[in-house]
Amino acid sequence: MQQLEAFTLGKKFSAPHANEDSLVIMPNRGYAVIDGVTDRNGTRYNGMLSGQFASRIVQGAIEKFILAQGDASQPDLQYAGGMHFIDYLGRAIHAGYVANDALDAVTADWKLRGGCTVMAAMIIGDRLEVVALGDSGLRINGNDVLQVLKPLDDVTAIMRRETWRYFEALDRDTETCDRLAAAITWLGTRHQAAGSETADAGVLAELESRSLAACRAHLPAVPAAEIEALVHGGICHAQGDFQNVTGPVLGYGGLDGFAVPERYVETRSYPLAEVETIELFSDGYFKLGEGFGVAAWEQAFREVEAEDLHKIGRYMSTKGTTDIALTDDRTYLGVRLK
Template sequence: MLIEAFTEAKDPSAPHTNEDRLVILPGRAYAVIDGVTDRLGTRYDGMLSGQYAAVTVQRALEHMLSAPDNPEDPIAIVRALTATIASAYEAHGMAEKVQSDWNLRISAALALVLVRHETVDVILVGDSGVRINGDHILRVEKDLDLITSILRREAWPVIGRKVSDPEKQEQVSRRVTWHGTRQPLDAVADTLDAGDMDFIENRAIAANLEALPHVQRADIENLVRGGIVNAQGGYQNNASLQLGYPCLDGFEVPQHMIEIQRLPRSEVRTVEIYSDGYFKPGDAFGVAAWEKAFAEAERDDPAKVLLYPSPKGSTASLWADDRTYLGVRF
């Protein structure tokens, strides 16, 4: 067996801020956990909520799956992790506040691979991915993320006509994506005016309607106008909405949103698990191949507005996101 792993924070100079975590239990379980970036600066035990979520899930998984009587049912594992986060709210006196304010919740995406006697089980909650045998990718795609990515793409050239500093352009574009086109204008008044915001909103809605004809206009308008902070949380673990998406946040994850794949162990040669900081998969197994692909994506589209649409891009000092890779060759 060969195991290769790599993780780096979006700020390489501050590795302690990394919101990704790894679980490596050789011959038993492997996971990448991606803490959802905090929206309001909420801290738990001195950590921002995304990092605290990832650490909480990591510790719970390691404890649970190391036990002799570890659960084998994927749904039971997800429910146990949900209960662990719910207990964390209780411990921090946040149980009532998080009921009504989704921005205070601690959230994480999970990509988990369990090695059984006869099978390899893949469990996905969120948008981290798993590649099997170098060519079969399992990942839950979120139309919701594409909507906010297109919003940022449409805002990018408008901002670029107003500022010459690439870092300022990235900062303002994230602000638009984060808070939407109907945010108070004083937050962006040094760069954008009401006419700019109206133009960005109209372009973003039209572009999303073209790219996602199956998505209701009301949902597109809601996300464009409200952005991630004001609109996205209402879709989290919400099975009643078309754009509902799964996430570990201490609240029930609808069972049909949990992606479970069971593969014959004899047919699985390699497993690669990765967080969404990788915008392009490696052309071979291993950290070197995935880092090469990462460097290519950064070279070809550092702002993430052309080839790899994203709600955030890279700058000279910061990557767009934390990234983590875990590869296992059996």
């Protein structure tokens, strides 16, 4: 008899319905965790911010795909490897743009696209087939972990940390440190609002210098031009130039309705008879649970919050927990097969 435990919670205290994570739970068939990319500019489709829109479309597409397995009348939906699956999900998002009369706009401007990561574990015959794109994670039998974190996030997280520390040293309060650090991280040093504190030429020069030095020390193999582009443009103006392209060292993959290079698609295949537990999780968990189940993973979450609430230490991130929101949406799904 299976044991199944699942938990998901949106980051915004006042808007739990805005959770951009999604779950697929189809016992004895397949499971998935989908993490919608935080919207950059308020773009909405079907009344949802773009990341939630992509997440929900992919959720429905995975459910349809899993239900079709073994059905000879739906040959195009039979599992044929990781790229086949990811291409199918991308087409679903693409169709969503078409349905919202947004295809021309999103083709011309990546900032308007919805995006998400996916971690799927599907039972195909006598095997468990895993397909992953992005930084959601998987743990099989409590020890075999798959999670592809992208070094690009380290650059923007370092920008945030360095900005936070700069203003903290000036005795600015926590709320101010967080607000100013977010401005630098999201907009970059070359796109600050005129007249804002972070637009001061002297402040920007210091923050750029600190961020570039820290990033180069942390990522010595990354070309200086890539780091500079991210520091100057931030998440809103530069990060999208690195998605689904293979040239940059900091390139990464994500579902956004357009082509995904094969190098970013991870697959695993396990004999189902050897699988005891399947655990899937979004990157809102910065630390793995010590054991199976929601309680263990929530304990790990509490430990991270107690140690590094603002995510400028061991668990540095592009966002931190504030009075109005947690660092990120978080989702866990555990399935014990035996």
